[in-house]
Each structure stands twice: as C-alpha cells, then as structure tokens.
Amino acid sequence: MSTSDVTDNTGTGAPMPPQTPLVGPADAARYDSRFSALASGTTSSVMRDLMAITEKADIISLAGGLPDTETFPREIFDEIVGEIGTDFLAASLQYGPTDGMGDLREQIVSVMADEGARARADDVLITTGGQQAIDLSIRTFVNRGDPVLAEGPTYPGAAPCFTAYGADVTHVPMDDDGMREDLLEEAYHRLAAEGRPPKILYTIPNFQNPAGVTMSRERRERLVEFAHRVGLLIIEDNPYGQIRFEGDPLPTLYELDDGAGWVVYLGTFSKILAPGVRVGWAVAPPQVLRKMNLGKQAADLCSSTLTQRFVTEYLRRYDYREHVARVTGIYRSRRDAMLSALEARFPEGATWTRPRGGLFVWATLPDFLDTTALQAKALERQVAFVPGEGAFLDGRGRNSMRLNFSGVPESMITEGIGRLGDVVTDFIALHQALNPGAR
Numbered sequence: 222m223s224t225s226d227v228t229d230n231t232g233t234g235a236p237m238p239p240q241t242p243l244v245g246p247a248d249a250a251r252y253d254s255r256f257s258a259l260a261s262g263t264t265s266s267v268m269r270d271l272m273a274i275t276e277k278a279d280i281i282s283l284a285g286g287l288p289d290t291e292t293f294p295r296e297i298f299d300e301i302v303g304e305i306g307t308d309f310l311a312a313s314l315q316y317g318p319t320d321g322m323g324d325l326r327e328q329i330v331s332v333m334a335d336e337g338a339r340a341r342a343d344d345v346l347i348t349t350g351g352q353q354a355i356d357l358s359i360r361t362f363v364n365r366g367d368p369v370l371a372e373g374p375t376y377p378g379a380a381p382c383f384t385a386y387g388a389d390v391t392h393v394p395m396d397d398d399g400m401r402e403d404l405l406e407e408a409y410h411r412l413a414a415e416g417r418p419p420k421i422l423y424t425i426p427n428f429q430n431p432a433g434v435t436m437s438r439e440r441r442e443r444l445v446e447f448a449h450r451v452g453l454l455i456i457e458d459n460p461y462g463q464i465r466f467e468g469d470p471l472p473t474l475y476e477l478d479d480g481a482g483w484v485v486y487l488g489t490f491s492k493i494l495a496p497g498v499r500v501g502w503a504v505a506p507p508q509v510l511r512k513m514n515l516g517k518q519a520a521d522l523c524s525s526t527l528t529q530r531f532v533t534e535y536l537r538r539y540d541y542r543e544h545v546a547r548v549t550g551i552y553r554s555r556r557d558a559m560l561s562a563l564e565a566r567f568p569e570g571a572t573w574t575r576p577r578g579g580l581f582v583w584a585t586l587p588d589f590l591d592t593t594a595l596q597a598k599a600l601e602r603q604v605a606f607v608p609g610e611g612a613f614l615d616g617r618g619r620n621s622m623r624l625n626f627s628g629v630p631e632s633m634i635t636e637g638i639g640r641l642g643d644v645v646t647d648f649i650a651l652h653q654a655l656n657p658g659a660r
C-alpha cells in the first residue's frame with residue numbers, strides 16, 4: 222500500500238502522513254516485565270519464520286509444507302462461491318455453533334470412513350485448521366512440566382504448542398516402519414518408574430511430517446494394545462493419510478482403538494482440499510470434546526462459517542477423492558524428482574527417507590554438520606529448507622533437514638536440490654580442510 226492509499230477518517234479523502242513509530246527498541250522492558258509466562262515461553266515455529274523469508278525473496282523453497290493450490294479448478298470455485306451468495310449468504314456471514322456446522326460434521330464422518338475410521342458426527346469438533354486441533358488437544362491435557370511422548374523428529378508446527386503449555390517432551394525414535402514401538406514402551410516405563418507416567422502420545426502415523434515414514438500395521442496394533450494396557454492417551458494427527466503414492470492403506474489408530482476412547486483423532490482439509498479454507502477437526506470421546514469445545518470458545522468462538530459452507534458445498538457437489546487423486550499424482554512425480562536429484566547431487570555420507578506418500582523427505586547429513594548454519598549459505602544460493610532442530614524439543618536434529626516436494630514443480634526441485642547438494646559438499650570439504658585426518 223502506498224501512502225497515497227491511506228486517507229484520513231474525516232471524510233475528506235485527504236492523504237494522511239505516514240505514522241512515525243513512537244515505540245522503539247529501548248521500550249522493550251515496558252512489555253517484557255508484563256508478558257505472561259505463556260507468551261514468554263512460546264517459541265516460534267522455524268517453519269513459519271522461514272515462510273516469511275521465502276515469501277519475500279526470489280527463492281526455491283523446499284521449506285514450506287504447501288499443497289499445490291494451482292490445480293483447484295476455478296470454475297468449481299466460482300460455482301460454489303456463487304451458490305453461497307445465492308442460497309446461504311446471511312448464514313455464511315453469521316456466527317455459527319462452536320462445534321461446527323452439522324452438515325459438515327456428517328460429511329467429515331464420510332471422509333473418515335474413506336480411511337476406514339468409523340466416527341459419529343456428535344463426536345466431531347470442527348476447528349480452524351488441524352493446527353487448532355493440536356493446540357486444543359495439548360491445552361486440554363498438559364500442565365506445565367507434564368511428560369508427553371512424541372516422535373523424534375516431530376511436526377515443527379506442534380513445537381510451539383508444546384513449549385507454550387510447558388510440555389516436557391520425550392522423543393521416540395523412528396525407523397523406516399515409523400515410530401519404534403519398543404522404544405516407546407521403554408520410554409513410557411522409564412518415566413512411569415520416575416513417578417511421571419506420560420499423559421499423552423502425539424503421533425503422525427501416516428507419511429509423517431517431517432520424516433516421511435509410515436508406521437507399519439504391526440506397530441499400530443502393538444501401540445494401541447499397549448495404550449489400552451497402560452492407559453496412554455494417543456493424539457493421532459492424520460493430515461496425510463489419503464496422499465498415498467503406493468501401497469495399501471493402513472488402519473488408523475482410531476479404528477484400531479475400536480471405540481475404547483484412548484485415541485483422539487485430528488484431521489484437516491488442508492492437504493485434501495486447500496489450506497486456505499482453514500477447516501480441520503478433532504474426534505474425541507464426549508468428555509474430552511466438551512473440554513476442547515470450551516477451549517475453542519475462548520480461542521475463536523467458532524470457525525469461519527463461510528469456509529465451512531464452502532467445504533460443505535464442495536463435498537456435496539464433487540467427489541473430493543478425484544481432487545486427491547489428481548494432487549497425489551502430481552506429488553508422486555515431484556517425490557520421484559526429489560529422490561533422483563538427491564541421488565545425483567547429495568554427497569556421500571548423506572542419507573534420506575523414501576516416503577510412500579505425503580509431502581516430505583527427511584535428510585540426515587554427517588553429524589559434524591549443522592543445518593541451521595548451512596541454511597544461511599543455502600539462502601545465499603536462493604534455496605530454503607527446514608533445519609532439523611525445529612523438529613525436536615531437546616536440541617537434537619542439528620544435522621538433519623526437512624525437504625518439501627509438493628510446493629514447487631519438478632524442474633525447480635531438481636535445481637534446488639542441486640544447489641543444496643553443492644552447499645553440503647562445500648561444508649564437508651571445509652570441515653575436512655579444517656580437520657585433516659577426520660572423516
């Protein structure tokens with residue numbers, strides 16, 4: 222906006238002079254002494270910080286988790302918006318119930334059924350994106366200092382929720398079959414022996430963000446059995462389950478729980494439709510849902526009735542699975558481009574995961590490399606990624622990086638990975654020059 226766009230409020234339309242800031246850095250103490258413990262304790266998600274940088278510069282961003290919204294047909298968008306204007310205008314401009322629109326909650330039950338999970342509409346709370354569902358579930362269960370289990374690495378966007386509410390996160394390692402269930406049991410028993418049994422486990426079983434791996438069926442079954450045995454509440458976050466490139470779908474933990482009430486399920490339309498609608502959901506037993514509903518009332522009263530209506534009308538008129546099939550085909554080719562480029566351009570000593578769905582590859586470099594330091598050099602070469610330490614709450618992950626393949630076309634992925642491979646190669650050469658004899 223230029224200054225000439227800014228007019229005063231006297232009705233004369235006269236341009237107003239730009240405002241000079243009255244508050245400078247020297248005034249920081251004024252606010253610091255007033256910030257709540259919650260605000261002081263909240264860290265930023267590295268992802269969000271990077272998004273600000275990568276949006277500004279002319280950069281190949283492998284840092285985001287952005288679905289490709291170019292593929293959404295404009296005619297469909299226009300048709301639905303027109304329909305809302307004609308038939309639902311007043312209601313779509315009005316507040317709605319905190320738990321969400323009834324029609325949409327019914328439709329969410331069908332979307333979940335496509336993944337084999339049988340939920341009841343009464344158990345669904347519509348949220349402002351899956352992100353709010355994470356926030357509400359952590360705030361519902363976690364007191365400051367409470368032990369929580371999560372995969373290591375975990376979703377970088379969940380990190381600020383964990384830090385805000387003071388969760389004491391123990392990470393459970395993963396391999397190609399997802400979270401190591403044996404190590405989960407070990408961590409649980411160790412904490413329980415200290416008199417601090419973990420309250421919740423936060424997990425992303427399908428095409429995990431950021432690791433890209435998927436929990437095997439056997440581990441899912443063992444995990445749910447274990448949760449039932451010891452009384453561990455599982456928060457299952459499943460944004461990517463339908464973005465599958467190959468292999469057969471696996472049962473959700475929610476389904477395996479079979480109504481026992483030990484799984485709170487979180488979903489979102491961000492990856493199967495579009496993140497701009499900001500529509501996600503949580504499914505939980507009534508006692509839990511009531512508390513989440515109260516948390517949501519405090520946070521935002523209700524999610525946008527306009528976008529809930531958009532999603533409802535879209536699902537009513539179109540088969541969303543066709544859109545999912547289309548984007549999945551695109552992401553599969555991009556995944557292939559990324560894996561080929563990594564093979565061709567990343568140096569010896571680097572390893573990476575081979576996701577069978579989702580949006581991310583997780584690459585691990587020799588342990589003397591620090592990807593946060595490497596990021597500055599990568600940005601100089603106009604390529605961005607998410608440094609691995611943002612996916613851990615205990616300082617680990619420094620030699621790893623998250624690479625997104627959904628947000629940019631194949632040619633840019635190849636170019637971006639090439640540039641990144643050069644940066645990594647240079648850093649290894651520098652390390653070897655400074656440490657002769659070391660490998």
Ligand SMILES: Cc1ncc(COP(=O)(O)O)c(C=O)c1O
Nearest residue numbers: 286350351352376430489491501
């Ligand atoms: C694992 C996971 N959970 C939740 C979200 C939040 O998604 P949204 O708020 O867009 O629904 C994301 C987004 O990338 C994610 O990767």
